[in-house]
Amino acid sequence: MKIVIFGLTISSSWGNGHATLWRGLCKHLTRLGHTVVFYERDVPYYAGSRDFNELPGGQLRLFSNWGETRSLARSDIGDADVAIVTSYCPDAIAATDLIMSEGRAVPVFYDLDTPITLARLMAGETVSYIGQQGLKDFALVLSFTGGPRVAHEFRERLGARDIRPLYGHVDSDIHRPVPPEPHYRADLSYLGTYSDDRQRGLEALFVEPARTRQDLRFLIGGAQYPDDFPWSPNIYFVRHLPPSEHAPFFASSRLTLNVTRKAMAEMGWCPSGRLFEAAACGVPLLSDHWPGIEEFFTPNKEILIARDAQDALAALAMPSPELQSIAQCAYERTMDQHTSDKRARELVSLLEQAASSGANRQQQSEEA
Known part of the structure:
Protein backbone atom coordinates (compact mmCIF):
# COMPACT_ATOMS: atom_id res chain seq x y z
CA MET A 1 0.00 0.00 0.00
CA VAL A 170 8.07 0.95 21.36
CA ASP A 171 10.72 0.73 18.67
CA SER A 172 12.93 -1.99 20.13
CA ASP A 173 15.76 -1.03 17.75
CA ILE A 174 16.15 2.19 19.73
CA HIS A 175 14.74 1.37 23.17
CA ARG A 176 16.62 -1.63 24.51
CA PRO A 177 18.78 -2.60 27.49
CA VAL A 178 22.08 -0.69 27.39
CA PRO A 179 24.82 0.00 29.97
CA PRO A 180 23.95 2.72 32.52
CA GLU A 181 25.48 6.19 32.25
CA PRO A 182 26.73 7.86 35.46
CA HIS A 183 25.20 11.27 34.61
CA TYR A 184 21.75 9.66 34.33
CA ARG A 185 22.02 7.68 37.55
CA ALA A 186 18.81 7.84 39.59
CA ASP A 187 16.91 5.93 42.25
CA LEU A 188 13.71 7.22 40.64
CA SER A 189 13.49 8.87 37.23
CA TYR A 190 10.71 10.54 35.31
CA LEU A 191 10.75 11.31 31.59
CA GLY A 192 8.02 13.58 30.24
CA THR A 193 7.14 17.03 28.95
CA TYR A 194 5.78 19.36 31.64
CA SER A 195 1.99 19.46 31.81
CA ASP A 196 -0.25 21.32 34.28
CA ASP A 197 -2.65 18.41 34.54
CA ARG A 198 0.15 15.99 35.46
CA GLN A 199 1.64 18.27 38.07
CA ARG A 200 -0.45 17.09 41.03
CA GLY A 201 0.44 13.47 40.33
CA LEU A 202 4.10 14.32 39.79
CA GLU A 203 4.27 16.18 43.09
CA ALA A 204 2.61 13.31 44.97
CA LEU A 205 4.60 10.46 43.42
CA PHE A 206 7.93 12.14 42.73
CA VAL A 207 8.48 15.47 44.49
CA GLU A 208 7.14 14.43 47.90
CA PRO A 209 9.13 11.14 47.97
CA ALA A 210 12.24 13.13 46.98
CA ARG A 211 11.75 15.45 49.93
CA THR A 212 11.25 12.48 52.25
CA ARG A 213 14.26 10.52 50.94
CA GLN A 214 16.97 13.14 50.73
CA ASP A 215 19.50 10.28 50.65
CA LEU A 216 18.29 9.23 47.20
CA ARG A 217 18.83 10.75 43.77
CA PHE A 218 15.82 11.76 41.64
CA LEU A 219 16.04 12.74 37.97
CA ILE A 220 13.59 14.45 35.58
CA GLY A 221 14.10 14.58 31.83
CA GLY A 222 11.86 16.71 29.65
CA ALA A 223 10.93 20.06 28.20
CA GLN A 224 8.92 23.16 29.15
CA TYR A 225 9.40 22.93 32.95
CA PRO A 226 8.65 26.30 34.60
CA ASP A 227 11.03 28.19 36.86
CA ASP A 228 8.65 27.78 39.79
CA PHE A 229 8.64 23.97 39.65
CA PRO A 230 9.07 22.70 43.27
CA TRP A 231 12.65 21.47 42.98
CA SER A 232 14.55 20.05 45.93
CA PRO A 233 18.34 19.59 46.25
CA ASN A 234 18.20 15.90 45.33
CA ILE A 235 16.05 16.38 42.20
CA TYR A 236 18.20 16.76 39.09
CA PHE A 237 17.06 17.85 35.66
CA VAL A 238 18.01 17.03 32.09
CA ARG A 239 16.50 19.32 29.48
CA HIS A 240 14.83 17.66 26.48
CA LEU A 241 16.21 14.22 25.63
CA PRO A 242 16.16 13.01 22.02
CA PRO A 243 14.98 9.40 21.56
CA SER A 244 18.58 8.24 21.12
CA GLU A 245 19.20 9.14 24.78
CA HIS A 246 16.08 7.48 26.19
CA ALA A 247 17.68 4.04 26.54
CA PRO A 248 20.66 5.15 28.68
CA PHE A 249 18.36 7.45 30.66
CA PHE A 250 16.05 4.57 31.58
CA ALA A 251 18.82 1.99 31.95
CA SER A 252 20.51 4.18 34.57
CA SER A 253 17.41 4.22 36.80
CA ARG A 254 16.69 1.83 39.64
CA LEU A 255 12.99 2.62 39.10
CA THR A 256 11.15 4.93 36.67
CA LEU A 257 7.81 6.70 37.08
CA ASN A 258 4.89 7.17 34.71
CA VAL A 259 2.32 9.91 35.42
CA THR A 260 -0.77 10.13 33.23
CA ARG A 261 -2.50 13.30 32.11
CA LYS A 262 -5.78 13.88 33.95
CA ALA A 263 -8.10 13.50 30.96
CA MET A 264 -6.35 10.29 29.90
CA ALA A 265 -6.44 8.81 33.39
CA GLU A 266 -10.16 9.54 33.67
CA MET A 267 -10.83 7.89 30.30
CA GLY A 268 -8.63 4.87 31.05
CA TRP A 269 -7.08 2.34 28.67
CA CYS A 270 -4.40 4.93 27.90
CA PRO A 271 -0.91 3.39 27.98
CA SER A 272 1.73 6.03 27.37
CA GLY A 273 4.44 5.08 24.92
CA ARG A 274 6.88 5.91 27.75
CA LEU A 275 5.69 2.81 29.64
CA PHE A 276 6.64 0.56 26.76
CA GLU A 277 9.90 2.41 26.15
CA ALA A 278 11.00 2.03 29.76
CA ALA A 279 9.99 -1.64 29.89
CA ALA A 280 11.93 -2.31 26.69
CA CYS A 281 15.02 -0.81 28.35
CA GLY A 282 14.73 -3.21 31.29
CA VAL A 283 13.85 -0.71 34.02
CA PRO A 284 11.17 -1.46 36.68
CA LEU A 285 7.96 0.51 36.15
CA LEU A 286 6.05 2.57 38.72
CA SER A 287 2.82 4.17 37.51
CA ASP A 288 -0.22 6.02 38.74
CA HIS A 289 -3.43 4.03 38.40
CA TRP A 290 -6.00 4.29 35.62
CA PRO A 291 -8.80 1.97 34.48
CA GLY A 292 -7.58 -0.73 32.13
CA ILE A 293 -3.90 -0.63 33.09
CA GLU A 294 -4.00 -4.34 33.93
CA GLU A 295 -4.74 -5.13 30.26
CA PHE A 296 -1.23 -3.96 29.38
CA PHE A 297 0.83 -4.92 32.45
CA THR A 298 -0.05 -7.12 35.41
CA PRO A 299 0.17 -5.12 38.69
CA ASN A 300 2.82 -6.34 41.16
CA LYS A 301 4.19 -8.78 38.57
CA GLU A 302 5.03 -6.51 35.61
CA ILE A 303 4.39 -3.06 37.05
CA LEU A 304 4.04 -1.32 40.42
CA ILE A 305 1.08 0.98 41.05
CA ALA A 306 1.29 4.07 43.26
CA ARG A 307 -1.77 6.01 44.40
CA ASP A 308 0.11 8.28 46.81
CA ALA A 309 3.57 9.17 48.11
CA GLN A 310 3.58 6.27 50.57
CA ASP A 311 3.13 3.79 47.72
CA ALA A 312 6.01 5.41 45.85
CA LEU A 313 8.23 5.28 48.95
CA ALA A 314 7.35 1.61 49.46
CA ALA A 315 8.39 0.88 45.87
CA LEU A 316 11.68 2.67 46.41
CA ALA A 317 12.29 0.52 49.49
CA MET A 318 11.83 -2.79 47.65
CA PRO A 319 14.87 -5.07 47.32
CA SER A 320 16.66 -4.84 44.00
CA PRO A 321 16.08 -8.52 43.07
CA GLU A 322 12.30 -8.01 43.36
CA LEU A 323 12.45 -4.89 41.21
CA GLN A 324 14.54 -6.67 38.59
CA SER A 325 12.07 -9.54 38.46
CA ILE A 326 9.27 -7.06 37.75
CA ALA A 327 11.42 -5.39 35.09
CA GLN A 328 12.13 -8.71 33.36
CA CYS A 329 8.46 -9.67 33.25
CA ALA A 330 7.52 -6.26 31.82
CA TYR A 331 10.28 -6.57 29.22
CA GLU A 332 8.99 -9.96 28.06
CA ARG A 333 5.39 -8.71 27.89
CA THR A 334 6.45 -5.66 25.91
CA MET A 335 8.51 -7.63 23.39
CA ASP A 336 5.58 -9.99 22.91
CA GLN A 337 2.75 -7.45 22.57
CA HIS A 338 3.80 -3.81 22.43
CA THR A 339 6.55 -3.28 19.85
CA SER A 340 6.31 -0.97 16.84
Whole structure:
Protein backbone atom coordinates (compact mmCIF):
# COMPACT_ATOMS: atom_id res chain seq x y z
CA MET A 1 0.00 0.00 0.00
CA LYS A 2 0.94 3.64 -0.42
CA ILE A 3 0.04 5.44 2.81
CA VAL A 4 0.00 9.25 2.99
CA ILE A 5 -0.01 10.78 6.49
CA PHE A 6 -0.82 14.36 7.49
CA GLY A 7 0.50 14.68 11.03
CA LEU A 8 1.73 17.01 13.73
CA THR A 9 5.39 16.05 13.50
CA ILE A 10 7.74 13.16 12.91
CA SER A 11 10.87 15.29 12.57
CA SER A 12 11.08 16.58 16.16
CA SER A 13 10.40 14.79 19.42
CA TRP A 14 10.56 18.07 21.35
CA GLY A 15 7.53 18.60 23.58
CA ASN A 16 5.28 16.00 21.95
CA GLY A 17 4.62 12.27 22.00
CA HIS A 18 3.66 11.91 18.34
CA ALA A 19 7.08 11.86 16.69
CA THR A 20 8.58 8.80 18.36
CA LEU A 21 5.42 6.77 17.74
CA TRP A 22 5.31 7.68 14.05
CA ARG A 23 8.99 6.90 13.57
CA GLY A 24 8.51 3.38 14.88
CA LEU A 25 5.32 2.80 12.90
CA CYS A 26 6.68 4.19 9.63
CA LYS A 27 9.93 2.25 9.91
CA HIS A 28 8.10 -1.03 10.29
CA LEU A 29 5.48 -0.21 7.67
CA THR A 30 8.27 0.26 5.13
CA ARG A 31 9.93 -2.95 6.30
CA LEU A 32 6.67 -4.71 5.54
CA GLY A 33 6.89 -3.38 1.99
CA HIS A 34 4.55 -0.40 2.19
CA THR A 35 5.32 3.13 0.98
CA VAL A 36 4.88 5.99 3.46
CA VAL A 37 4.73 9.73 2.72
CA PHE A 38 4.54 12.00 5.79
CA TYR A 39 3.43 15.63 5.49
CA GLU A 40 4.52 17.98 8.30
CA ARG A 41 4.22 21.73 8.53
CA ASP A 42 7.71 23.15 9.14
CA VAL A 43 7.26 25.30 12.26
CA PRO A 44 10.11 27.11 14.09
CA TYR A 45 9.82 25.33 17.45
CA TYR A 46 10.18 21.91 15.82
CA ALA A 47 12.75 23.06 13.27
CA GLY A 48 14.92 24.34 16.11
CA SER A 49 15.02 20.92 17.77
CA ARG A 50 14.83 18.60 14.78
CA ASP A 51 16.28 15.16 15.51
CA PHE A 52 14.96 13.26 12.47
CA ASN A 53 15.61 14.55 8.95
CA GLU A 54 14.56 11.81 6.58
CA LEU A 55 12.16 8.89 6.52
CA PRO A 56 14.10 5.74 5.53
CA GLY A 57 12.19 3.88 2.85
CA GLY A 58 9.63 6.69 2.63
CA GLN A 59 9.37 10.43 2.13
CA LEU A 60 9.18 13.29 4.63
CA ARG A 61 7.55 16.35 3.12
CA LEU A 62 8.18 19.52 5.14
CA PHE A 63 6.29 22.62 4.02
CA SER A 64 5.79 26.19 5.22
CA ASN A 65 2.09 26.57 4.45
CA TRP A 66 -0.74 24.51 3.00
CA GLY A 67 -1.04 26.63 -0.12
CA GLU A 68 2.46 25.78 -1.26
CA THR A 69 2.06 22.03 -0.79
CA ARG A 70 -1.57 21.49 -1.78
CA SER A 71 -0.78 20.52 -5.36
CA LEU A 72 1.88 18.01 -4.29
CA ALA A 73 -0.44 16.60 -1.64
CA ARG A 74 -3.16 16.13 -4.25
CA SER A 75 -0.69 14.23 -6.43
CA ASP A 76 0.31 11.95 -3.54
CA ILE A 77 -3.28 11.32 -2.54
CA GLY A 78 -4.18 10.64 -6.15
CA ASP A 79 -2.28 7.36 -6.26
CA ALA A 80 -2.44 6.49 -2.55
CA ASP A 81 -4.31 3.55 -1.09
CA VAL A 82 -4.75 5.15 2.34
CA ALA A 83 -4.64 8.76 3.59
CA ILE A 84 -4.38 9.37 7.34
CA VAL A 85 -5.08 12.65 9.15
CA THR A 86 -4.02 12.94 12.80
CA SER A 87 -5.02 14.96 15.83
CA TYR A 88 -3.14 18.25 16.26
CA CYS A 89 -2.15 18.31 12.58
CA PRO A 90 -2.16 22.08 11.85
CA ASP A 91 -3.69 21.48 8.41
CA ALA A 92 -6.00 18.62 9.38
CA ILE A 93 -9.22 20.15 8.07
CA ALA A 94 -7.68 21.27 4.76
CA ALA A 95 -6.08 17.83 4.31
CA THR A 96 -9.39 16.13 5.13
CA ASP A 97 -11.22 18.22 2.55
CA LEU A 98 -8.62 17.34 -0.09
CA ILE A 99 -8.74 13.62 0.69
CA MET A 100 -12.52 13.54 0.51
CA SER A 101 -12.66 15.58 -2.70
CA GLU A 102 -10.19 13.25 -4.43
CA GLY A 103 -12.24 10.24 -3.34
CA ARG A 104 -9.62 7.59 -4.04
CA ALA A 105 -7.59 6.82 -0.92
CA VAL A 106 -9.27 5.16 2.06
CA PRO A 107 -9.72 8.08 4.52
CA VAL A 108 -8.52 7.41 8.07
CA PHE A 109 -8.42 9.64 11.15
CA TYR A 110 -5.97 8.79 13.94
CA ASP A 111 -6.58 10.55 17.25
CA LEU A 112 -3.43 10.30 19.33
CA ASP A 113 -5.01 12.64 21.89
CA THR A 114 -8.47 11.10 22.33
CA PRO A 115 -9.17 12.17 25.94
CA ILE A 116 -8.17 15.76 25.13
CA THR A 117 -10.43 15.73 22.07
CA LEU A 118 -13.42 14.42 24.00
CA ALA A 119 -12.85 16.74 26.96
CA ARG A 120 -12.99 19.73 24.62
CA LEU A 121 -16.08 18.46 22.85
CA MET A 122 -17.88 17.88 26.16
CA ALA A 123 -16.90 21.39 27.26
CA GLY A 124 -18.46 22.81 24.11
CA GLU A 125 -15.10 23.92 22.71
CA THR A 126 -14.04 23.67 19.08
CA VAL A 127 -11.43 21.10 18.08
CA SER A 128 -9.04 22.60 15.56
CA TYR A 129 -8.28 19.33 13.77
CA ILE A 130 -11.90 18.16 13.24
CA GLY A 131 -14.16 19.95 10.78
CA GLN A 132 -17.89 20.59 10.84
CA GLN A 133 -18.57 17.18 9.28
CA GLY A 134 -17.08 15.49 12.33
CA LEU A 135 -15.63 12.07 11.57
CA LYS A 136 -18.55 10.56 9.67
CA ASP A 137 -16.79 10.60 6.30
CA PHE A 138 -13.78 8.60 7.50
CA ALA A 139 -13.82 4.89 6.70
CA LEU A 140 -11.82 4.19 9.86
CA VAL A 141 -11.15 6.14 13.07
CA LEU A 142 -8.19 5.02 15.15
CA SER A 143 -7.84 6.00 18.79
CA PHE A 144 -4.71 6.04 20.97
CA THR A 145 -7.07 5.36 23.89
CA GLY A 146 -9.34 2.32 24.16
CA GLY A 147 -12.03 1.32 26.62
CA PRO A 148 -15.82 1.34 26.54
CA ARG A 149 -16.40 5.10 26.35
CA VAL A 150 -14.38 5.93 23.25
CA ALA A 151 -16.46 4.23 20.57
CA HIS A 152 -19.71 5.53 22.07
CA GLU A 153 -18.50 9.13 22.35
CA PHE A 154 -16.93 9.23 18.88
CA ARG A 155 -20.02 7.70 17.34
CA GLU A 156 -22.52 9.92 19.16
CA ARG A 157 -20.61 13.21 19.09
CA LEU A 158 -18.69 12.97 15.83
CA GLY A 159 -20.60 10.44 13.73
CA ALA A 160 -17.67 8.01 13.46
CA ARG A 161 -18.62 4.69 11.86
CA ASP A 162 -15.75 2.31 12.63
CA ILE A 163 -13.64 3.07 15.73
CA ARG A 164 -10.66 0.91 16.70
CA PRO A 165 -7.85 1.37 19.24
CA LEU A 166 -4.27 1.61 18.04
CA TYR A 167 -2.23 1.90 21.24
CA GLY A 168 1.25 3.17 21.89
CA HIS A 169 4.29 1.01 21.23
CA VAL A 170 8.07 0.95 21.36
CA ASP A 171 10.72 0.73 18.67
CA SER A 172 12.93 -1.99 20.13
CA ASP A 173 15.76 -1.03 17.75
CA ILE A 174 16.15 2.19 19.73
CA HIS A 175 14.74 1.37 23.17
CA ARG A 176 16.62 -1.63 24.51
CA PRO A 177 18.78 -2.60 27.49
CA VAL A 178 22.08 -0.69 27.39
CA PRO A 179 24.82 0.00 29.97
CA PRO A 180 23.95 2.72 32.52
CA GLU A 181 25.48 6.19 32.25
CA PRO A 182 26.73 7.86 35.46
CA HIS A 183 25.20 11.27 34.61
CA TYR A 184 21.75 9.66 34.33
CA ARG A 185 22.02 7.68 37.55
CA ALA A 186 18.81 7.84 39.59
CA ASP A 187 16.91 5.93 42.25
CA LEU A 188 13.71 7.22 40.64
CA SER A 189 13.49 8.87 37.23
CA TYR A 190 10.71 10.54 35.31
CA LEU A 191 10.75 11.31 31.59
CA GLY A 192 8.02 13.58 30.24
CA THR A 193 7.14 17.03 28.95
CA TYR A 194 5.78 19.36 31.64
CA SER A 195 1.99 19.46 31.81
CA ASP A 196 -0.25 21.32 34.28
CA ASP A 197 -2.65 18.41 34.54
CA ARG A 198 0.15 15.99 35.46
CA GLN A 199 1.64 18.27 38.07
CA ARG A 200 -0.45 17.09 41.03
CA GLY A 201 0.44 13.47 40.33
CA LEU A 202 4.10 14.32 39.79
CA GLU A 203 4.27 16.18 43.09
CA ALA A 204 2.61 13.31 44.97
CA LEU A 205 4.60 10.46 43.42
CA PHE A 206 7.93 12.14 42.73
CA VAL A 207 8.48 15.47 44.49
CA GLU A 208 7.14 14.43 47.90
CA PRO A 209 9.13 11.14 47.97
CA ALA A 210 12.24 13.13 46.98
CA ARG A 211 11.75 15.45 49.93
CA THR A 212 11.25 12.48 52.25
CA ARG A 213 14.26 10.52 50.94
CA GLN A 214 16.97 13.14 50.73
CA ASP A 215 19.50 10.28 50.65
CA LEU A 216 18.29 9.23 47.20
CA ARG A 217 18.83 10.75 43.77
CA PHE A 218 15.82 11.76 41.64
CA LEU A 219 16.04 12.74 37.97
CA ILE A 220 13.59 14.45 35.58
CA GLY A 221 14.10 14.58 31.83
CA GLY A 222 11.86 16.71 29.65
CA ALA A 223 10.93 20.06 28.20
CA GLN A 224 8.92 23.16 29.15
CA TYR A 225 9.40 22.93 32.95
CA PRO A 226 8.65 26.30 34.60
CA ASP A 227 11.03 28.19 36.86
CA ASP A 228 8.65 27.78 39.79
CA PHE A 229 8.64 23.97 39.65
CA PRO A 230 9.07 22.70 43.27
CA TRP A 231 12.65 21.47 42.98
CA SER A 232 14.55 20.05 45.93
CA PRO A 233 18.34 19.59 46.25
CA ASN A 234 18.20 15.90 45.33
CA ILE A 235 16.05 16.38 42.20
CA TYR A 236 18.20 16.76 39.09
CA PHE A 237 17.06 17.85 35.66
CA VAL A 238 18.01 17.03 32.09
CA ARG A 239 16.50 19.32 29.48
CA HIS A 240 14.83 17.66 26.48
CA LEU A 241 16.21 14.22 25.63
CA PRO A 242 16.16 13.01 22.02
CA PRO A 243 14.98 9.40 21.56
CA SER A 244 18.58 8.24 21.12
CA GLU A 245 19.20 9.14 24.78
CA HIS A 246 16.08 7.48 26.19
CA ALA A 247 17.68 4.04 26.54
CA PRO A 248 20.66 5.15 28.68
CA PHE A 249 18.36 7.45 30.66
CA PHE A 250 16.05 4.57 31.58
CA ALA A 251 18.82 1.99 31.95
CA SER A 252 20.51 4.18 34.57
CA SER A 253 17.41 4.22 36.80
CA ARG A 254 16.69 1.83 39.64
CA LEU A 255 12.99 2.62 39.10
CA THR A 256 11.15 4.93 36.67
CA LEU A 257 7.81 6.70 37.08
CA ASN A 258 4.89 7.17 34.71
CA VAL A 259 2.32 9.91 35.42
CA THR A 260 -0.77 10.13 33.23
CA ARG A 261 -2.50 13.30 32.11
CA LYS A 262 -5.78 13.88 33.95
CA ALA A 263 -8.10 13.50 30.96
CA MET A 264 -6.35 10.29 29.90
CA ALA A 265 -6.44 8.81 33.39
CA GLU A 266 -10.16 9.54 33.67
CA MET A 267 -10.83 7.89 30.30
CA GLY A 268 -8.63 4.87 31.05
CA TRP A 269 -7.08 2.34 28.67
CA CYS A 270 -4.40 4.93 27.90
CA PRO A 271 -0.91 3.39 27.98
CA SER A 272 1.73 6.03 27.37
CA GLY A 273 4.44 5.08 24.92
CA ARG A 274 6.88 5.91 27.75
CA LEU A 275 5.69 2.81 29.64
CA PHE A 276 6.64 0.56 26.76
CA GLU A 277 9.90 2.41 26.15
CA ALA A 278 11.00 2.03 29.76
CA ALA A 279 9.99 -1.64 29.89
CA ALA A 280 11.93 -2.31 26.69
CA CYS A 281 15.02 -0.81 28.35
CA GLY A 282 14.73 -3.21 31.29
CA VAL A 283 13.85 -0.71 34.02
CA PRO A 284 11.17 -1.46 36.68
CA LEU A 285 7.96 0.51 36.15
CA LEU A 286 6.05 2.57 38.72
CA SER A 287 2.82 4.17 37.51
CA ASP A 288 -0.22 6.02 38.74
CA HIS A 289 -3.43 4.03 38.40
CA TRP A 290 -6.00 4.29 35.62
CA PRO A 291 -8.80 1.97 34.48
CA GLY A 292 -7.58 -0.73 32.13
CA ILE A 293 -3.90 -0.63 33.09
CA GLU A 294 -4.00 -4.34 33.93
CA GLU A 295 -4.74 -5.13 30.26
CA PHE A 296 -1.23 -3.96 29.38
CA PHE A 297 0.83 -4.92 32.45
CA THR A 298 -0.05 -7.12 35.41
CA PRO A 299 0.17 -5.12 38.69
CA ASN A 300 2.82 -6.34 41.16
CA LYS A 301 4.19 -8.78 38.57
CA GLU A 302 5.03 -6.51 35.61
CA ILE A 303 4.39 -3.06 37.05
CA LEU A 304 4.04 -1.32 40.42
CA ILE A 305 1.08 0.98 41.05
CA ALA A 306 1.29 4.07 43.26
CA ARG A 307 -1.77 6.01 44.40
CA ASP A 308 0.11 8.28 46.81
CA ALA A 309 3.57 9.17 48.11
CA GLN A 310 3.58 6.27 50.57
CA ASP A 311 3.13 3.79 47.72
CA ALA A 312 6.01 5.41 45.85
CA LEU A 313 8.23 5.28 48.95
CA ALA A 314 7.35 1.61 49.46
CA ALA A 315 8.39 0.88 45.87
CA LEU A 316 11.68 2.67 46.41
CA ALA A 317 12.29 0.52 49.49
CA MET A 318 11.83 -2.79 47.65
CA PRO A 319 14.87 -5.07 47.32
CA SER A 320 16.66 -4.84 44.00
CA PRO A 321 16.08 -8.52 43.07
CA GLU A 322 12.30 -8.01 43.36
CA LEU A 323 12.45 -4.89 41.21
CA GLN A 324 14.54 -6.67 38.59
CA SER A 325 12.07 -9.54 38.46
CA ILE A 326 9.27 -7.06 37.75
CA ALA A 327 11.42 -5.39 35.09
CA GLN A 328 12.13 -8.71 33.36
CA CYS A 329 8.46 -9.67 33.25
CA ALA A 330 7.52 -6.26 31.82
CA TYR A 331 10.28 -6.57 29.22
CA GLU A 332 8.99 -9.96 28.06
CA ARG A 333 5.39 -8.71 27.89
CA THR A 334 6.45 -5.66 25.91
CA MET A 335 8.51 -7.63 23.39
CA ASP A 336 5.58 -9.99 22.91
CA GLN A 337 2.75 -7.45 22.57
CA HIS A 338 3.80 -3.81 22.43
CA THR A 339 6.55 -3.28 19.85
CA SER A 340 6.31 -0.97 16.84
CA ASP A 341 6.51 -4.02 14.58
CA LYS A 342 3.42 -5.52 16.28
CA ARG A 343 1.52 -2.21 15.98
CA ALA A 344 2.48 -1.76 12.34
CA ARG A 345 1.05 -5.20 11.57
CA GLU A 346 -2.12 -4.32 13.52
CA LEU A 347 -2.42 -1.09 11.53
CA VAL A 348 -2.02 -2.87 8.19
CA SER A 349 -4.72 -5.36 9.16
CA LEU A 350 -7.10 -2.55 10.17
CA LEU A 351 -6.41 -0.64 6.95
CA GLU A 352 -7.02 -3.73 4.84
CA GLN A 353 -10.31 -4.34 6.63
CA ALA A 354 -11.36 -0.71 6.07
CA ALA A 355 -10.46 -0.91 2.38
CA SER A 356 -12.38 -4.17 2.00
CA SER A 357 -15.45 -2.75 3.76
CA GLY A 358 -15.33 0.35 1.58
CA ALA A 359 -15.14 -1.76 -1.58
CA ASN A 360 -18.12 -3.81 -0.45
CA ARG A 361 -20.15 -0.67 0.29
CA GLN A 362 -19.27 0.71 -3.14
CA GLN A 363 -20.32 -2.50 -4.86
CA GLN A 364 -23.62 -2.61 -2.96
CA SER A 365 -24.26 1.03 -3.86
CA GLU A 366 -23.63 0.35 -7.55
CA GLU A 367 -25.85 -2.74 -7.54
CA ALA A 368 -28.63 -0.80 -5.88
